Amino acid sequence: MANVVVVYHSGYGHTQRLAQAVAEGAGAPLVAIDAEGNLPEGAWDRLAQADAIVFGAPTYMGGPSWQFKKFADASSKPWFGGAWKDKMFAGFTNSASMNGDKFSTLSYFFTLAMQHGGVWVGNGMMPANSKAAQRNDVNYLGTFSGAVSQSPADASVQEMLPGDLETGRQFGQRVAAAAARWKK
Numbered sequence: 001m002a003n004v005v006v007v008y009h010s011g012y013g014h015t016q017r018l019a020q021a022v023a024e025g026a027g028a029p030l031v032a033i034d035a036e037g038n039l040p041e042g043a044w045d046r047l048a049q050a051d052a053i054v055f056g057a058p059t060y061m062g063g064p065s066w067q068f069k070k071f072a073d074a075s076s077k078p079w080f081g082g083a084w085k086d087k088m089f090a091g092f093t094n095s096a097s098m099n100g101d102k103f104s105t106l107s108y109f110f111t112l113a114m115q116h117g118g119v120w121v122g123n124g125m126m127p128a129n130s131k132a133a134q135r136n137d138v139n140y141l142g143t144f145s146g147a148v149s150q151s152p153a154d155a156s157v158q159e160m161l162p163g164d165l166e167t168g169r170q171f172g173q174r175v176a177a178a179a180a181r182w183k184k
């Protein structure tokens with residue numbers, strides 16, 4: 001079993017719900033970045049010990065929230081010593097539009113992982129893109145580079161779609177399995 005940690009920020013709870021699904025699939029603890037962009041006590045040590053780190057943030061103005069970016073900038077401290085080198089990384093995001101430039105957020109996570117000398121893992125899923133496909137199918141949004149979910153701008157956290165959450169759960173399983181292989 002690999003030691004996977006999910007570190008995320010969520011402004012209004014939607015990304016948190018996706019984070020919970022990813023963490024459930026990965027059998028991983030959640031580390032929440034708070035509203036000031038800070039981690040709880042002991043979290044940096046947990047990240048240092050992880051085999052795989054999964055990044056999560058809402059897509060705000062085409063990228064991760066500033067709180068996530070503050071965390072990313074603070075990760076320059078472990079970067080100096082190469083503390084995250086050769087870890088596995090993955091990422092997820094939620095936004096309101098079907099597209100909404102979510103890929104920019106995943107791309108930022110990927111770049112951060114590469115800066116740390118890590119290895120990136122995508123979702124390994126087929127997209128649900130046939131005529132028969134339904135919005136609640138797994139990977140209906142058709143992303144390969146991570147896990148994404150979409151919640152309309154006026155939708156509550158409770159209204160997040162089970163199919164998107166299942167996508168997150170299966171993505172978490174994929175990351176945990178990949179990290180276990182990578183660890184050997």
Ligand SMILES: Cc1cc2nc3c(=O)[nH]c(=O)nc-3n(C[C@H](O)[C@H](O)[C@H](O)COP(=O)(O)O)c2cc1C
Nearest residue numbers: 010011012013014015058060061062095096097100
């Ligand atoms: C400041 C701000 C910027 C946003 N920018 C985008 C965006 O670029 N694309 C998009 O699809 N949705 C955008 N949204 C909608 C959020 O992505 C959406 O509300 C998301 O569910 C919020 O996740 P959270 O509840 O974890 O904070 C934005 C929302 C806010 C508050």
